[in-house]
Structure formats: C-alpha cells, structure tokens
Amino acid sequence: MKTKEEVKSDLFKEFGIRDTGGFKTLLKCGEFIKAADVIQYVEKNINEIPHYGKDWISDRKKELAVACKRQERGDPEIEPKRSKEEAKAELMEKFGFSNTAGFFSAIKRGDIEIAKRWLGHIVSDPANFPQYLPTWDCWLEDRNNEIRKALHRAE
Numbered sequence: 001m002k003t004k005e006e007v008k009s010d011l012f013k014e015f016g017i018r019d020t021g022g023f024k025t026l027l028k029c030g031e032f033i034k035a036a037d038v039i040q041y042v043e044k045n046i047n048e049i050p051h052y053g054k055d056w057i058s059d060r061k062k063e064l065a066v067a068c069k070r071q072e073r074g075d076p077e078i079e080p081k082r083s084k085e086e087a088k089a090e091l092m093e094k095f096g097f098s099n100t101a102g103f104f105s106a107i108k109r110g111d112i113e114i115a116k117r118w119l120g121h122i123v124s125d126p127a128n129f130p131q132y133l134p135t136w137d138c139w140l141e142d143r144n145n146e147i148r149k150a151l152h153r154a155e
Contacts, residue, residue: 080130
C-alpha cells in the first residue's frame with residue numbers, strides 16, 4: 001500500500017493534482033476528461049490507495065456527473081456563502097441535527113415534517129450549505145425520494 005504522500009506524488013505526476021481539492025478544481029475548470037481519468041486511476045489502483053475507497057469513487061463520479069450536466073445546461077456554479085461548519089451549526093440549532101444522517105434518523109423516527117422543513121431550509125438558499133453543493137442535483141433528488149418513500153409508508 002502507498003502512503004498518502006506517495007499517492008499525492010503519483011497524482012501530481014499523472015494529473016497535476018494532489019488530492020480531492022485538486023479534483024474539484026479540475027471540475028471547476030471544465031477538465032472533465034482529466035477528472036474521469038483520475039477516477040479511473042483510483043479505481044484501478046484501489047488496493048494500493050488506503051485512503052481512497054469506494055465511497056470516494058462514488059462521490060467523485062456524482063460530482064463529475066453534476067458538473068457535466070451543469071455545463072450542458074449552462075447553469076452557473078453556485079458559490080458558497082459560508083463555511084460548512086457554520087452551516088452545520090445553524091442546522092443543529094434549528095433542527096437538532098446537522099447532516100444527512102440526522103435527516104435519515106428523523107425519517108426513521110417518523111418525524112417526516114421536521115425532515116421536510118430541514119430540507120426546505122437548505123433548498124431555500126443552497127449557497128448557505130456548501131457541504132451539499134458538489135453533488136447538489138443528485139443529493140436533492142435523493143432526499144426528495146426519501147421523503148416521498150417515507151410519506152408513502154406512512155399512508
């Protein structure tokens with residue numbers, strides 16, 4: 001297995017990036033082919049890269065798909081208005097949970113209305129919740145589907 005530093009060095013040699021932040025820069029710059037090549041490289045070398053797993057690959061694929069769709073539609077990129085930490089603190093204060101896991105817990109407890117309000121709060125100004133921006137379209141579709149399923153089960 002390679003160390004993080006070895007992986008960073010390899011990524012830099014191959015793609016001119018060192019980490020996930022570099023991958024996101026590729027997306028912002030519209031370098032989608034290179035970004036896809038990075039994902040393929042990580043998939044091919046997954047056993048050598050201890051800190052990049054299947055979740056990392058899945059998240060990057062979603063981010064790439066969203067970036068491609070945005071470019072196709074001509075959508076401007078949403079710029080974050082604040083930090084993830086500030087956003088999480090606000091969600092915790094208003095709803096008693098600060099992330100998607102809390103959303104799932106609320107639904108599981110039957111608190112569908114609070115889950116809907118939490119999601120509605122985020123949707124009202126996505127730029128205030130930078131933790132969801134990289135995969136916004138997929139993330140939002142998934143959360144809406146979860147609410148629909150919960151409402152259907154509650155009937």
